[in-house]
Structure formats: C-alpha cells, structure tokens
Amino acid sequence: MSTLPILSIIIFLPFLGVLLLSIINSSSENGARNLKQTALWVTCLNFSVSIILLINFDKSNPDFQFVEKYYWLSSGISYHLGIDGISILLIILTTFLMPFCILASFESIKTSLKEYLIAFLILETLMIGVFCSLDLVLFYLFFEGGLIPMFLIIGIWGGERRVYSTFKFFLYTLAGSVLMLLAIIAIYMKTGTTDITYLLNYDLEPSLQYIFWLAFFASFAVKVPMWPVHTWLPDAHVEAPTAGSVILAGVLLKMAGYGFIRFSLGMFPIASSYFAPFIFTLSIIAIIYASLVALVQKDMKKLIAYSSVAHMGFVTLGIFTFTLQGIEGAMIQMISHGIVSAALFLCVGVVYDRIHTREIDRYGGLVNRMPIYAFAFMVFIMGSIGLPGTSGFVGEFLVLMSLFSINTYFAVFATTGVVLAAAYSLWLYRKVIFGSLIKDDLQDIMDLTYREMIILFPLVFLTIFFGFYPQPLIDIMEPSTTQLISNITDDLTLVMPSTIERRVY
C-alpha cells in the first residue's frame, strides 16, 4: 500500500473520468444516460478510494502521511503531496459531496450536459489537489485553477443574472489571490523553497510575517468570505445551478478555512497572534451583519448564502483562538457546514426543480403535500441553527467555549449570532413549510422522489450522527491539531514570552 501513489490517484481519478466522458457520444440515444452514469460512478469510485485512504490513515501520527515528492519547477518547488488529520477530513468531505452533486444535476441540467459533468470532475480534481498539496506553488495552482470550471459552471448553467455574478465571483477571488502569489514568491526568494513541511518549521522574522500574513489574508478573506468582501457570495450562490451552490458552500469556502489553519497559523504564528483581534472583530461583524441581512431576504438561496457568511464567521473565530477546542470546533463547524448548507441548497433545488422559483413568498404549506421533504428540511434547518443534537451545535459550542476563555466580550457578541440564526432559519422554515397551502401552483406538488431521498437522507443521518457522536472526527484531527498548537506556542514563547499570558484578557 505504501508504494502506491494513492494521493495522486485520488486527485487524478476524476480527471481520467473527464477523458472518459469526452469520448462518449452524447448525441446518441442513451448518450445522456451514459454520461450521467459514468460521472456518477467515477465520483463514487473516488469516494471509495478516499475511504481506503481513511482506513490506511494512521490516526496517531500527527505528521504528513502518504507523502509523494517529485522534481517539478526547481529544486525548491516540487510536486509534493501529503495529508494529515486536518486535510483528510476535508478530502473526504469533497469526495463525499461530489456524487450528490452529480445526482442532483440529473434532472435539472438540460443543455450541454457533457460539458457540465466535465467541469465538475475537473473541479473535483482541483479541490482535492488543494487539500493534498504540500508545496505553496502547487497549492496556488489548484486553488486558482478552480476558478476556471466554477466560472463556466455559474456562467453557462446559472440563472438570469449569471454573467454579472460569475464575473464578480471570478474577479473578486482573483484579486484576492494574486497578492498571495506575490507573497509565495517572496517566501521562495527568502527561504529558497516553497515546501510547506519545511516552512512550517521555519521561523520567519516578525516584520516579514506581518506582510505575508496580510497577503495570504487577502486571498482567504475573499474566499471564506469575511465581511466586507463577502458580497460576491450571495450573488454567486443565487445564480449558480444547485450543484454549483453545493460545491461552493460545501467545499470551496472550506479551502480558505483550511488555508487559515495551514498557512496563516502554521507559517506565520506571530502575525496571526498579532492580528487575532482584527479577525475576531471582522468575524463578529460578519456574524451579526450577515444574520441581520439574512432576516430580510426574499430569496431562499440568498438567505442560505448569508447564513453561510455567518457560519464561516464562527470558523474564523475558532481558528484564531489558538486553542485546541477552538481549532477543532472550527474544523467540525466546517465539516458540519459542508454537510448542512450543502443539504439546504439541495433542498432548495428540490422545490426549484418543481416550480422554478426561489422566492420565499411563493411557497407556504408544503408540509401538507411534502411531509418527507418537510422532515429532511427541518433537520437541516436545526443543524443550521446549531440545535443540540445536530452537528452544527458541536462546532459552534466548541468555538464559543474557547472564545469565552480568551475574551468574554467577543464571546457575548458572537453568541448573539446563534440567536439570530434561529430567527432567520425558523422564519424561513415557517414561511415555506407551514401555513396553509393556498398557492395555486403548489396544489399538486409532489413529495421527494427516490433519487432525491437517496441524496438527502445520508445527509440527514450524518447531521444527526455527528451531533451526538463527533468523536470520530476529533480522533482523526486531534494529533495534528495538538502538534500545530504546540508549534505555535513554541514560536510565540520564543519571540514574545509574554504574548500568551497577555492574550487572556
């Protein structure tokens, strides 16, 4: 097993699927079916490979595993892959969500199905590559490359304002990322390598750390997204096709959270500690502001998009507490958000496929005709609120607890976000599901089909399962997170002995 380049396999398997799809004749009688089946099987196969990866993963080892390294651009810039307890969870999240995306597109995509599936499989390759890269240039390659398929997915198969949204998405993200590229080059000039394993243990001088941290922050803040650069997200979400929203909320936002943990914390701990209050402030503004904006939305997808901004605010809060609970809470919040918000977008897609509107006012009383749907939707709404017993609770609780131990004021403000989340989520649920069924076009709406149940019920199960038993997640990430924190603490005590104490106000 050790000789097989399993990470390369898991990255490039979807790409092989692309080659396979491109030779299928889509205009023949069974063409569309063949395309869908092929794409579905490729993503399922990739998921099973990631399960093999998980089985072979050594949970007690905090270092990078399954390492592959080949000469690429220069001796300092290599094709270097490897995963630890933090990245493996996000890889599995990605491979897990992909089959659902393909399934969810079975009925809703009518035009250019082949190109659509190809774009998704290329996107999968790039997303997994982001989480596997142990080289900054390689990371950047995958991170930015993802813009190309996403640009096309939103632009070709999106809604009415798709052109505006996709340009906004592309240019915002690109503008954020290019500064990171300059920082990567500067790091390369400074240290002679872009190898992440080396840089994690390299002590940069603080003055440089601040600059590099800000450059990386520009990229990740746009991607997470943080207030005030979050405005591309609601537009992109609203116009993207259902599966596009799922991937956007489920995985693309997580790249930035992962980036904060791996790079900002790992490589620039002093700058991270220095800027932590700044991050806290922005995150809390994001949580409260996005929640308030969500309250007045008329469009279901837009509401969920704003709730994503708020939820990702908890992630950034947790990451910059520098505590074990905080970072683990942020990780669980990311996984939970990946499941719950992806599922919420799928739920919107279910009713959108039926009556082609996302306007909240056009719905009401769905529980009468769609009881199964109402149940699934309820679980995800509860997960979004963070009700105890759902996965959303675990993450938010850990984050708030660790934040409380650092600064009570920040914690108090952050907690209001939970209340507001309950307000907008329950309001959405009441307007769509409850009430009397008076709208004409809803009179003969049908409940979930088997295909839709297959999509939603695994997610229902996971939302509840991780709510009661998050231990498997924690077991996997604990050693790596502990090592990360001890590295940070060493660096901080080395340079500024008083910092740790001072940060507890």
Next chain:
Amino acid sequence: MSIFIPIVPEFFIFLSAVTLLVVGLFVKNIKLIINLSILALLIAIVLVFMQSIQTVFNNSLVIDEFSKVMKVLILMGSLSAIVMYHSSRKDLNIDLFEFPILILLATIGMMIMVSANDLIAIFIGLELQSLTLYVLAALNRNHLSSSEAGLKYFLLGALSSGLLLFGLSYIYGFTGNTNLNLISTTVTSGNIGLIIGIVFVCSGIAFKVSAVPFHMWTPDVYEGAPTPVTAFFALAPKVAALALAVRFLVVGFGDISFDWQQIIIFLSLASMIFAAFAAIAQKNIKRLMAYSSIGHVGYALIGLACGTAQGISSLIIYLTIYLAMNIGVFAFILSMKNKGDYFENISDLAGLYKTHPYYSLLITIFMFSLAGIPPLAGFFGKFYIFIAAIESNLMLLAIVGILASVISAFYYLRVIKVIYFDENKNSFEGFNSRSLNILINPSAFLILAFCVYPVPLIAISNYAASSFF
C-alpha cells in the same frame, strides 16, 4: 568565403529569398513558393542549432546561446505567419508570391538584430526588418484600411528610426566606440550625454515593441493590416526587438543599469496599466489582441528591467509562452470565416460553443492562459517574471503587474463570456482548415502541457541567459 560560415543561416535565407524572387517571376505557382520558403525556414532552424558560439565581422555580430534561442523563436514565428498566410491568401485578396519572400527578408533583419553587437549592425538589422514590415502592412493595397495601416506604420516607424539613430550617434559621440563590448568598458554612470543617447535608443526600441507611450500605431496597424500580417507583427518582431533591447542594454550598459533601469520600469508600468484599461472597450478582436500585446510587452519588460540572469531567463520563458499563445489565437481568428468572409468582431463569436465545442474549448484555454490563470502556461510566464522582479527588489513592478493582470483578466473573460454565455449567431467553416489546425492544436497542447513538464523550457532559457552573465 570562410568568413560567411558563422552566418550561414542568415545567408541561406537570403539566398533562398533572392532565388524565390526570381522563380516567382516565372513560375506562377504561389503554393510552390510558400512551400519552398517554409522549407527554407525549417532548414534555417536546423542551421541555427548547428552553429558554434563565436563572434563574426570583427565582433559586430555575436552568435551565442541567447541569439540561438531567440533566432529559433523568430523562425518559428515567421513560419507560423507563412502558414497562416497560406490558409487565407485567396479569401483575403492578397494572393501575391512576394508575401513569403518579404517574410524571409524581414526574418534576416530580425536575426541580425538578435545577433547585433555593434551600433551599426543594430541599425542595419532594424531597418531591414522595418522596411519589409512597412510593405507587409500595406500588402492589401486595394483596401483602404490596409494602405492606411501601412502609411501610418511607415511614418511613425521612420520617426522612431530617426530617434534611434540620433541616440546611437550620441552614444558613439560620448564613448568613441560602436562596439557594445568596447562601449561597456568606457561607460561611466551619470554621464548626461550618454543618458540622452540611451533615452533616445530606448524610445526607438519602445516603438518597435509597442510599449506605452510609443504604442499609438499598434491598434490601427493591427486592425488594418491583413490578419496573417498582424499575426506576424505580434510574433517575430516583438521577440527580435526585445532581444535587441536585452543585448544593447545588458551588454553595452550592464554596469550602469541604474541609469536605464528607470526608463524600462516606466515603460513597463505604463504599458501594463494602459493596456489593461484600454482593452476593456474594444469590440474588434484584432484590436483587442493589439492591446493585449502591449500589456504582455509590459510584463516582458519587467524581466529586462531586472537586468539579472533570472530576469533575462524569465523574459525568454515569457516570450516563448507568449509566442505559443499568440500563434494559437491568431490561427483561431483566421478560422473565423464563413463563405470567404472574415469576421473580426468579438460579438461574432456569440454562442460559438454550440456549433464548435472543441474550438471554443481551445480559445478558452488561450484566453485563460493570456489572463495568467493557473495551471496554464501563461501563469508560469508571469510567475517567473514576478520571481525575477521580487529577487531584484522591484516590488512596485510586481504589485502593479499583478493588479493589472487582474484587470486584464476582465477583457479576456469577456471573450469567453461571448462564446459561452451568449446566444448563437454565426457558424464558421474556417475551422476545417488543415493548415490552421497544424498551428492551433500544438500551441494549445504546449500551453496545457507546460505545467506537467516545465523542465525543458526552463533549462533552455537559463542556457540562453547564461551568455550574458
């Protein structure tokens, strides 16, 4: 005769051109002339490879690693231009046997420019190239815009040649030498007369590479000239003029780089910023490519401004990738034809992916690569340029360059938007042209494959840059 052995490639092209000129008068078979001139260029590439490193004519021409690599790039550019001409000569009404011969003559001029190590050789090479380019721009003489392009290019080009010659005379006057190696031994920093000379020469070169503020001719000439000529303008002369600038500044004035660095920095900054904004409003795809080439020259000049081994090497990588992208895009533009009519507006591409999904994919690759999005080759071109800039502490250039690349991404994306997001309008039959496919497919392949196996190009460019340092 042995004195001619070191310049066999140039001499061979010269003999071919003269012979073909005579043959063309008697044999009314243009296809034969085209094939023979392509053959001549291919043989010249082989001859360039076989050359040994030496100096010729009392050190006024140099054959070194740099000139060999640049000559191969130029020959590739000329070759592509002739192939493009072949595919379109009948429909564009430029079915003249002189075209390939003029390209051959221009190629000789450019090869001399690349090798020139003496002020006089520089001027001879530059003028030989320029005069043929003026004729080429006006080749479609029955067409108003082509004649206009030719005349405009001639007038402004003559002016810039005058500036250049004026600058060269100043340099000769203040150093007493015409040979770049000898000049480099006598230059001193802060010599005002010398600086005036350098400024004038840089202005002349900036005109040839169409760097802002000497870019005015570019959009009009690009639009007016027949498309194969435009493609040729975008490919070979840019490479040659940049190579000339590199040798002139690095060999002749490498020790006083402080004096000329800021000129190049200004040209580079102005080109990048201006092109990024000006291209946004363009509707004609040839004009768009004109502004795009202005912007790309701005990036290439960053490498020159560094004046270091890394800078020159990154410039060579950038030029090579630029060449591949432009060959692809111009071959694509030439494919936009239907029943003998050529389309040049971006809006004509609307909904292209419904009728030609494969070629839409290829132009998408070219556009994303021009915008510098990873994992395509255009990204690595910029990546190496920025490495050089940061290594030389030119942070301003790096930051402005990278921000300009975000702005310019907008107009490249607009082309993709028209192709994919708009309703279908036209169907083109030009994509079935075999000769254009010979150009499009390999260049797309190179752009995609670079990220998988970048080692050869990097090795070649380091090899070429090693001749100066």
